[in-house]
Structures are given as structure tokens and as C-alpha cells.
Amino acid sequence: HQLAAGTADWLDPHGLWSAAPDSPVGTVLERNAPALLASLLDPNDPRGCQAAGAVGRELATWVGSLREAFDRSYRTAPSQQDPLSVAGTALFEDGPIQVPALTLATDLGLRSASLQPIGPLAKEIHGAIRKRMFPALSSDAWGNAVLAAALRSYVLLIDAHGAWAPFDEETSLYEVELEASGRRHLWGNMTRTAAGVRLDENAVAPLETDDVVLSIDGVPTAGLSVEQVEQLGILDPNDLYPSRQVLLLRRGMPAPVQVRVDPPAPSWVPDAAYASLRVSMVRYRRGRVAVMAMLDVPDDLGTELASALAEVRLEGEPEGVVLDLRGNGGGSIEGAKEALSPFLPGANLFPMRRRNGAVETEQAPVPAPTDVWSGPVAVLVDPDTASAAEMIAGAIAAYDRGVVVGARTFGKGCAQEYLDDEAGMGVLRLSTLVYALPDGRPVQKVGLQPDLLLDLGEALEREDTLPNAMVPWKGPDVRTTSLIRSVPWPPHGGEVGPCEDEVVCKALRGLGSREPLVVSRKGRQGAPRR
Known part of the structure; x- marks a missing residue:
């Protein structure tokens, strides 16, 4: 049943083909789900292809009837509504799909006809809707689409972080990596409409809220799935031609206009070299503490951190360094290793066990002597805080190198790899290994318990609440014993702040109190609470 429901959902990005209340396809899917599952478990089992073919024949007939309803409505539209109003009106409902597909197909025909006053582009929009939402595919082609949707559903059922996506939606698999790489979307939130997508918030200038994007680099946005349009709308400063040409409708303008959108520099970054760091200095005792907020963990985080630390030290040695990993969902294992090198140069880091049982150990690089930081550290x-960010915090804790402050972390102690599927149709993301901290403590489904606790609210979700998540693994103690050492924070004598973020000041006040905050990992129960 779960496979059938997931397949119906992934197969139908518009609420027309298999998920609509009047679609007969869902019943056929439910009936053929056991055979689809058997084929996924054994690729030599022919029943899956036969089952997909049966669903494909039903889809070909059903979508054909929807296409007829769309065409009939378009031809017989009684009157034209305001095209700008139609272009900006949401096309799909939120939550469970309740509108019958035949009703939606008829409404789409009326809306498409109402766009004709915007000019020749209306015909292109109409063609995109018809081709994408009511495709004239053969039964065999529909059967292949069913198999792809079944695979997409199945991967999620066996792996909490697994996924499969076709190439035109593959960036949906890389959300964390996208943020870590400096790439971003043309908008924050959008709504699909009959004409394209309406921008609801955080539009990149010169785009504006309530603009309706008709095409990006000449590709119409009408009729695309959410994943397809999000991939189309990515700004990548690393592209050879990073700008995007966007054709849009804007209220107050009589016709579509084309604008060029360039990737913006983050507003809070004084130097573009620090795309993943925000550095602030906070008064502490007679000097200052460098607070380095890490927004994510890209591959080059170590380079950014070393450069930022060098700039800070040009103004004088700080009293200490705070790595702020709040809200950091992780990213690259390589980035975590590189970021640890100033604090644990050359240290053995994370034992990792692959699904076949093989265990390998990561090691921190050895930086130039001038890049090593031997003073107090806190995280x-x-x-x-999850995944690669937990690696950074956990390694600092395992070596007693610094104090972990805050609240229990997410507990994602597993990593994923990306593979092109053998059929050459898309990308597969699978959880392939689980890691432990350098002292062997598990992270998966456990998380990190801070030495100094702060009230930072309750988690809405943790790794141990996810179905089909990998089990915890206690690894070997691989620590480089010569690097196990504690560096206590000097007392601040009440001289802390001011801070833009009061949580940072609370952490600093706790770090420099008279209570013993750098504790043995065997005595963590006695950690004071703040």
C-alpha cells in the first residue's frame, strides 16, 4: 500500500493523472503494487514490467480524456478574463487533492484561453501546458514513467535519506550542497499558475514579489513540476554565464518584459571569499573573542576558516574562538575535515563503516604552522546542527579540545553518495555509511550532548524519529593520543559583550565562569546547565 501511494504521488506532479479523486489509475496501481515491488526486489522478475504496462494503458486512456476536456474548454471559452489576474492566480490547491481532474483540466483550458491578450507568447504557454500536463504518450512510455515513480517511492521506503530523481529534477537531491556551494534560487517561495510561477517572497532583484515568471532562458515555466521549475530557477555564480534572462508579467505593465538577473553577493559578507562564514568580534575580558558562524559545510570551508582566522589574528590574538554551528545542516565530509585542521592538525577523525562492513578512518590535514590555533575553542x-556540522563539534569534544555549548544535536551520523543510475535516466542518492566520533561514540540517532546546556527550544524532528533511518554504530577509538588536551577558557571577570545575539553572550558568560566546563568525557553527567 505504501509503495502504491508513493508511486501515485511521484507519478503525478499536477494532481491530474493518478492522485486526483476521479482518477481510475490509483486503483489499478494498488492492484499491481505487489508485482511492482517484486520487480524492484528482483530485476529479473518480469511481473513488474507487466504491471507497469497495465497501469500505463490505463494512464494513456485517462490522460487522453483529460486532454480532450482541456482542448474543448480552450476552444469554447465563452469570454476572456483579465489575463494578469489569471496569470497570477494559484493553479493547484494546498494539502490533499480534492478537485476532480476533469474539473481541473476544464479550468486549465479556460485559463489558457484567457491569456491570449498578452500576445504571441500565450500560444507558447498553451502548448507547454498541453504537452506537459496532458502528454500524448504511448502505453509503453507511460509504463516507463510508472516504473520510475515506483523506484522513487521505493528508495524512500528503505532509506530515510535516500532518493532518486530524473536529471531534470536532480537538484532536488542536493539542497544542502546547493546552499553550501553559493548557488541559490531566483526566489524564496513561489506558486505555480496557469502562465508560469508567481513569486511570493525573497525574489532576487530586479525580480519583485508578485511577478509572474513566464520563462527562464527561453524555457517556459508553465506546466513544470515544482522540482523542475526550482532546478530551472537556480543562480550559480560559478557558471560560465551565471546570469539568467527572465521573461515576466508585472502588474502595471501592459506586456511581458524581459530582465537580466545576476547572482547577488550575500549582503552580510564583507569579503566574497567567506561565502559560508559570518565573523563577528565580541568583547571578552580585556580582549575579544572571534565568533565564526558557519552556515553550512562546503568542500572549501577549511580554506575560508583559515583565511578568516588569519584576518582576525592580524588585529591581535583573540581570547578564544567560538564556532557557531546552530542551524547548520551539514554538507561535505571533506569540508568538515578541512575545518578541523587548525584545531586538530593531522588528527585521526571519524571511523566510518560502509554497508559491506568495511571500516575506514578520515584524517585532518596538517596546515601550515601559522594556521594552527592552539588557544581556547568552543562550539x-x-x-x-546535523551531519557534517556534528562531525566538527563531535571531534572537538572527543579530543577534549574545546567546550560544546547549546542543546542536543540532530543525530545524523550517516552519509550519502550519489550515483547515476544504470539506465542513464537519473541520479540515485543512498545512505552508504555510518560514522562514529574519534573516540568511538555513535552519532547516528544519538546526537551530541553539550557540556554546557542552554535552553534553545525543542526539536521538531530528529534522526531517531525518521522511519528507515540507519541504526547507531559504536566505532573504535581512533584518537591520536598526543592531540588529546584541554585548553580552558580564561575567566572573563564579568566583562562580556555586548552581543548582537544574546545566546552568544550567554555561552561566553558560561565559558568564562568559575565552574569547570572542560570536563572529561567520562564525567559528562556533571555538566552545568545554563
């Missing part, structure tokens, strides 16, 4: 974490 600020919260329930959203």
Missing part, C-alpha cells in the same frame, strides 16, 4: 550547537 555552539542546537537541535538543527
Whole structure:
């Protein structure tokens, strides 16, 4: 039943083909789900292809009837509505699909006809809707689409972080990596309409809220799935031609206009070299503490961190360094290793066990002597600190190198790899290994418990609440014993702040109190609470 429901959902990005209340396809899917599952478990089992063919024949007939309803409505539209109003009106409902597909197909025909006053582009929009929402595919082609949707559903059922996506939706698999790479979307939130997509918030200038994007680099947005349009709307500063040409409708303008959108520099970054860091200095005792907020963990985080630390030290040695990993969902294992090198140069880091049982150990690089930081360190974490960010915090803790402050972390102690599927149709993401901290403590489904606890709210979700998540693994103690050492924070004598973020000041006040905050990992129960 879960496979059938997931297949119906992934197969139908518009609420027309298999998920609509009047679609007969869902019943056929439910009936053929056991055979589809058997084929996924054994690729030599022919029943899956036969089952997909049966669903494909039903789809070909059903979508054909929807296409007829769309065409009939378009031809017989009684009157034209305001095209700007139609272009900006949401096309699909939120939540469970309740509108019958035949009703939606008829409404789409009326809306498409109402766009004709915007000029020749209306015909292109109409063609995109018809081709994408009511495709004239053969039964065999529909059967292949069913198999792809079944695979997409199946991967999620066996792996909490697994996924499969076709190439035109593959960036949906890389959300964390996209943020870590400096790429971003043309908008924050959008709504699909009959004409394209309406921008609801955080539009990149010169785009504006309520603009309706008709095409991007000449590709119409009408009729695309959410994943397809999000991939189309990515701004990548690393592209050879990073700008995007966007054709849009804007209220107050009589016709579509084309604008060029360039990737913006983050507003809070004084130097573009630090795309993943925000550095602030906070008064502490007679000097200052460098607070380095890490927004994500890209491959080059170590380079950014070393450069930022060098700039800070040009103004004088700080009293200490705070790595702020709150809200950091992780990213690259390589980035985590590189970021640890100033604090644990050359240290053995994370034992990792692959699904076949093989265990390998990661090691921190050895930086130039001038890049090593031997002073006090603290790491600020919260329930959203996850994955590679937990690696950074956990290694600092395992070596007693610094104090972990905040709230218990997410507990994602597994990593994923990306593979092109053998059929050459898309990309597969699978959880392939689970890691432990350098001292062997598990992270998966456990998380990190800080030495100094702060009230940072309750987690909405943790790894141990996800179905089909990998089990915890206690690894070997691989620590480089010569690097196990604690560096206590000097007392601040009440001289802390001011801070833009009061949580940072609370952490610093706790770090420099008279209570013993750098504790043995065997005595963590006695950690004071703040």
C-alpha cells in the first residue's frame, strides 16, 4: 500500500493523472503494487514490467480524456478574463487533492484561453501546458514513467535519506550542497499558475514579489513540476554565464518584459571569499573573542576558516574562538575535515563503516604552522546542527579540545553518495555509511550532548524519529593520543559583550565562569546547565 501511494504521488506532479479523486489509475496501481515491488526486489522478475504496462494503458486512456476536456474548454471559452489576474492566480490547491481532474483540466483550458491578450507568447504557454500536463504518450512510455515513480517511492521506503530523481529534477537531491556551494534560487517561495510561477517572497532583484515568471532562458515555466521549475530557477555564480534572462508579467505593465538577473553577493559578507562564514568580534575580558558562524559545510570551508582566522589574528590574538554551528545542516565530509585542521592538525577523525562492513578512518590535514590555533575553542550547537556540522563539534569534544555549548544535536551520523543510475535516466542518492566520533561514540540517532546546556527550544524532528533511518554504530577509538588536551577558557571577570545575539553572550558568560566546563568525557553527567 505504501509503495502504491508513493508511486501515485511521484507519478503525478499536477494532481491530474493518478492522485486526483476521479482518477481510475490509483486503483489499478494498488492492484499491481505487489508485482511492482517484486520487480524492484528482483530485476529479473518480469511481473513488474507487466504491471507497469497495465497501469500505463490505463494512464494513456485517462490522460487522453483529460486532454480532450482541456482542448474543448480552450476552444469554447465563452469570454476572456483579465489575463494578469489569471496569470497570477494559484493553479493547484494546498494539502490533499480534492478537485476532480476533469474539473481541473476544464479550468486549465479556460485559463489558457484567457491569456491570449498578452500576445504571441500565450500560444507558447498553451502548448507547454498541453504537452506537459496532458502528454500524448504511448502505453509503453507511460509504463516507463510508472516504473520510475515506483523506484522513487521505493528508495524512500528503505532509506530515510535516500532518493532518486530524473536529471531534470536532480537538484532536488542536493539542497544542502546547493546552499553550501553559493548557488541559490531566483526566489524564496513561489506558486505555480496557469502562465508560469508567481513569486511570493525573497525574489532576487530586479525580480519583485508578485511577478509572474513566464520563462527562464527561453524555457517556459508553465506546466513544470515544482522540482523542475526550482532546478530551472537556480543562480550559480560559478557558471560560465551565471546570469539568467527572465521573461515576466508585472502588474502595471501592459506586456511581458524581459530582465537580466545576476547572482547577488550575500549582503552580510564583507569579503566574497567567506561565502559560508559570518565573523563577528565580541568583547571578552580585556580582549575579544572571534565568533565564526558557519552556515553550512562546503568542500572549501577549511580554506575560508583559515583565511578568516588569519584576518582576525592580524588585529591581535583573540581570547578564544567560538564556532557557531546552530542551524547548520551539514554538507561535505571533506569540508568538515578541512575545518578541523587548525584545531586538530593531522588528527585521526571519524571511523566510518560502509554497508559491506568495511571500516575506514578520515584524517585532518596538517596546515601550515601559522594556521594552527592552539588557544581556547568552543562550539555552539542546537537541535538543527546535523551531519557534517556534528562531525566538527563531535571531534572537538572527543579530543577534549574545546567546550560544546547549546542543546542536543540532530543525530545524523550517516552519509550519502550519489550515483547515476544504470539506465542513464537519473541520479540515485543512498545512505552508504555510518560514522562514529574519534573516540568511538555513535552519532547516528544519538546526537551530541553539550557540556554546557542552554535552553534553545525543542526539536521538531530528529534522526531517531525518521522511519528507515540507519541504526547507531559504536566505532573504535581512533584518537591520536598526543592531540588529546584541554585548553580552558580564561575567566572573563564579568566583562562580556555586548552581543548582537544574546545566546552568544550567554555561552561566553558560561565559558568564562568559575565552574569547570572542560570536563572529561567520562564525567559528562556533571555538566552545568545554563
